[in-house]
Amino acid sequence: MKAILPQHLSLTQFPVQNDCLQIGGVALERLVERVGGTPFYAYDRKKITERVAQLRQYLPNDIYLHYAMKANPMPAVVQHLASLVDGIDVASIGEIRTALDTVMAPDRISFAGPGKKELELVSAIAAGIVINMESEQEMECIARIGKKLGLCPKVAVRVNPDFELKSSGMKMSGGAKQFGVDAERVPEMLTRIGELGLNFMGFHIFSGSQNLKASAIQEAHEKTLQLSMHLANDAPMPVRLLNIGGGFGVPYFPGDTRLDLEAIGKNLYNLLPEVKQKLPEAKIVIELGRYLVAEAGVYVCRVLERKISRGKVFLVTDGGLHHHLAASGNFGQVIRKNYPVLVGNKVEGKEREVVSVVGPLCTPLDLLADQMEMAKAEAGDLIAVLQSGAYGLTASPTSFLSHPVPIEVLV
Ligand SMILES: *Cc1c(COP(=O)(O)O)cnc(C)c1O
Numbered sequence: 001m002k003a004i005l006p007q008h009l010s011l012t013q014f015p016v017q018n019d020c021l022q023i024g025g026v027a028l029e030r031l032v033e034r035v036g037g038t039p040f041y042a043y044d045r046k047k048i049t050e051r052v053a054q055l056r057q058y059l060p061n062d063i064y065l066h067y068a069m070k071a072n073p074m075p076a077v078v079q080h081l082a083s084l085v086d087g088i089d090v091a092s093i094g095e096i097r098t099a100l101d102t103v104m105a106p107d108r109i110s111f112a113g114p115g116k117k118e119l120e121l122v123s124a125i126a127a128g129i130v131i132n133m134e135s136e137q138e139m140e141c142i143a144r145i146g147k148k149l150g151l152c153p154k155v156a157v158r159v160n161p162d163f164e165l166k167s168s169g170m171k172m173s174g175g176a177k178q179f180g181v182d183a184e185r186v187p188e189m190l191t192r193i194g195e196l197g198l199n200f201m202g203f204h205i206f207s208g209s210q211n212l213k214a215s216a217i218q219e220a221h222e223k224t225l226q227l228s229m230h231l232a233n234d235a236p237m238p239v240r241l242l243n244i245g246g247g248f249g250v251p252y253f254p255g256d257t258r259l260d261l262e263a264i265g266k267n268l269y270n271l272l273p274e275v276k277q278k279l280p281e282a283k284i285v286i287e288l289g290r291y292l293v294a295e296a297g298v299y300v301c302r303v304l305e306r307k308i309s310r311g312k313v314f315l316v317t318d319g320g321l322h323h324h325l326a327a328s329g330n331f332g333q334v335i336r337k338n339y340p341v342l343v344g345n346k347v348e349g350k351e352r353e354v355v356s357v358v359g360p361l362c363t364p365l366d367l368l369a370d371q372m373e374m375a376k377a378e379a380g381d382l383i384a385v386l387q388s389g390a391y392g393l394t395a396s397p398t399s400f401l402s403h404p405v406p407i408e409v410l411v
Contacts, residue, residue, distance in 0.1 A: 320359015
């Protein structure tokens, strides 16, 4: 057995045996039979476990790890992660239900996101979930519901900081944003939280996603902790929860390098003593979605037809953009780049060629690989899209063209 080296992603860890990809210790061809056909997503349980262990190894012991489940809300994945991490971050009533079905204690579940509906707030308060408040209006609504239910809602303030996370794939803070409460308005809100008698837990400061630069994350951690200690001066109760966000990225494209976890961990070791001294009751939380699951997932589809048009080879498959929008390049990418794609049952192959892998949709956007080198494939061969465990199926327009929805398995 040797580790596969897809040309531009020398870091993909799935083993290969007899030129066939192994997921969760099962050869891909056999897995297809077990699942009952293609297309499907498979997530490798052990890879998720190892990823959490790796984070624990490099981050200080007193950092709490949360899973932001929108990255992959498959119930089996969430169940598995619930036994490994310290909390779950949810963003809707659906995610609340999935999280509450796990072993996770409700006060370790936090609920973020703008536009929370009354029924979602009622559910969160009744369950005892911590609500990361995104606005003053939401705060007033929470207080009203708490009174009606005779409960004291646990709340944290999501802060829109006055800085940005540099080099982030998706900026979610700094300047004018729909997320959180502008830092300068937080002191007034803290006073009001005291008046309303809400159970103030602390702050949530999330500043971005898909960041591969340790230095940028280190800077964000430092600024986030400084801002939290500053805002805590106006808090009605001691800060018990400090969610400093995540934003840890994974490599997808040629030239991407792995995040330097060790550097991030060391920086936190240096920053924590001051925080512990000033906010001795605060649990410091890092919330990660993509980083926990992205590399454990593979999307698998089958070649239906090998088609040649004016000298170019197209592999027409039973998978596509409707299942995996991100791999098609239409989920937040500015310039389309190929995900790591290979022929799963012929990883090296005898012959290799440059092909485009397309789906069955009637749009040229339905492209899983554009002019990419891989083993020469025929109808019946299996295409595997790696790095597909996060923002895959549930971030895709599955209803578009009314094909059946693919299956997901945790192996
Ligand atoms: C989406 C989101 C995350 C997860 O981001 P990743 O880039 O997947 O790690 C974490 N926290 C909040 C508040 C989010 O909205």
